[in-house]
Amino acid sequence: MFRHHRLRICLCVLAIASTDLGASEAESAPEAPAVPAERPALPSRSESMAAELARQLPSTEVLRLQASDEAFMALWRPANVAEPKGLVILLPGAGESADWPRSIGPLRRGLPDYGWHTLSVSLPDSPGLLPPATPEPEREPPAEEDGPSETPAADSDPQATPNEAGYLPEETATAPDESTSEAVQAEPDPSTEPDQGPQLVERIDGRIDAALAHARTLQPGLIVLLGQGTGGYWAARYLQQLAPEDVRHLLLIQPRQPEGQDEPLAQLVPALKLATGDFFYQNGTAARAEARARLNASRRIQHPAYHQVGLPALIDDRESEQQQLLRRVRGWLDRPAD
Numbered sequence: 001m002f003r004h005h006r007l008r009i010c011l012c013v014l015a016i017a018s019t020d021l022g023a024s025e026a027e028s029a030p031e032a033p034a035v036p037a038e039r040p041a042l043p044s045r046s047e048s049m050a051a052e053l054a055r056q057l058p059s060t061e062v063l064r065l066q067a068s069d070e071a072f073m074a075l076w077r078p079a080n081v082a083e084p085k086g087l088v089i090l091l092p093g094a095g096e097s098a099d100w101p102r103s104i105g106p107l108r109r110g111l112p113d114y115g116w117h118t119l120s121v122s123l124p125d126s127p128g129l130l131p132p133a134t135p136e137p138e139r140e141p142p143a144e145e146d147g148p149s150e151t152p153a154a155d156s157d158p159q160a161t162p163n164e165a166g167y168l169p170e171e172t173a174t175a176p177d178e179s180t181s182e183a184v185q186a187e188p189d190p191s192t193e194p195d196q197g198p199q200l201v202e203r204i205d206g207r208i209d210a211a212l213a214h215a216r217t218l219q220p221g222l223i224v225l226l227g228q229g230t231g232g233y234w235a236a237r238y239l240q241q242l243a244p245e246d247v248r249h250l251l252l253i254q255p256r257q258p259e260g261q262d263e264p265l266a267q268l269v270p271a272l273k274l275a276t277g278d279f280f281y282q283n284g285t286a287a288r289a290e291a292r293a294r295l296n297a298s299r300r301i302q303h304p305a306y307h308q309v310g311l312p313a314l315i316d317d318r319e320s321e322q323q324q325l326l327r328r329v330r331g332w333l334d335r336p337a338d
Contacts, residue, residue, distance in 0.1 A: 049097040067206030086222030093229020226251035
């Protein structure tokens with residue numbers, strides 16, 4: 001009996017010792033380094049706005065065009081007449097969508113009632129353009145153990161929360177005095193910096209190429225390039241470099257020279273010798289000075305068909321302002337050929 005009892009005690013001691021040894025080895029084992037999860041690349045501002053428009057607008061208006069190895073979105077509206085007068089390709093400015101609420105959107109929707117097809121093209125982001133903000137995930141409030149804290153949270157501003165797309169809606173954007181709705185520029189972040197230089201220019205030219213190719217399949221008779229802000233510069237530059245014979249009209253809405261481009265608009269636009277409508281808002285000192293430089297340059301070379309139109313900006317009545325622009329653009333398009 002005594003021997004069996006002593007054997008039982010020995011077995012218990014061995015079991016306890018082995019348990020303590022295993023726990024000690026587990027504690028001393030080095031932890032495997034945590035592998036950071038790869039975050040997918042954030043879409044650019046232009047891609048985010050295009051995706052949002054594709055969700056909001058009828059599928060009949062949304063086109064997917066191809067420029068080399070890059071697909072992009074364009075918005076299409078056919079003329080609401082039996083015999084269309086032609087097709088207007090619209091190029092928005094930096095930071096603007098293909099349905100921007102100032103100028104681009106109203107013209108895209110309004111011109112079809114007066115006999116014009118419209119094709120509005122989304123352009124890639126320009127250098128230094130701020131990407132859309134990423135909304136912070138919602139967090140559960142901490143459980144209150146000893147009552148609520150007396151120190152308020154430092155980031156509790158309710159006005160700082162972006163919408164689902166990560167940027168403020170277009171309808172809430174306010175246009176500055178001296179530009180249509182150009183996006184805020186900032187020092188580029190190397191990790192999110194968009195393509196610059198020749199690559200950006202090639203991408204823009206490729207998208208205009210694709211838009212023109214699609215337009216030609218419709219045999220519209222007359223093709224007009226219309227650019228707003230920096231879109232006006234890209235339209236003029238494209239016509240200067242490639243000079244397509246079937247594009248004989250150029251429309252500019254508050255044109256603006258992009259960062260990194262050396263040739264000023266006052267040299268670029270008059271030299272085209274195309275039928276050109278140059279629309280600008282008169283409430284900005286810089287805009288008036290730049291428009292005067294373009295007008296003087298056109299006079300020095302005796303441009304055969306350059307027309308400049310100064311528009312008063314009705315800041316307190318945006319709808320009337322856009323209707324005024326639509327009437328003036330329609331009148332310019334319908335004028336007799338020079």
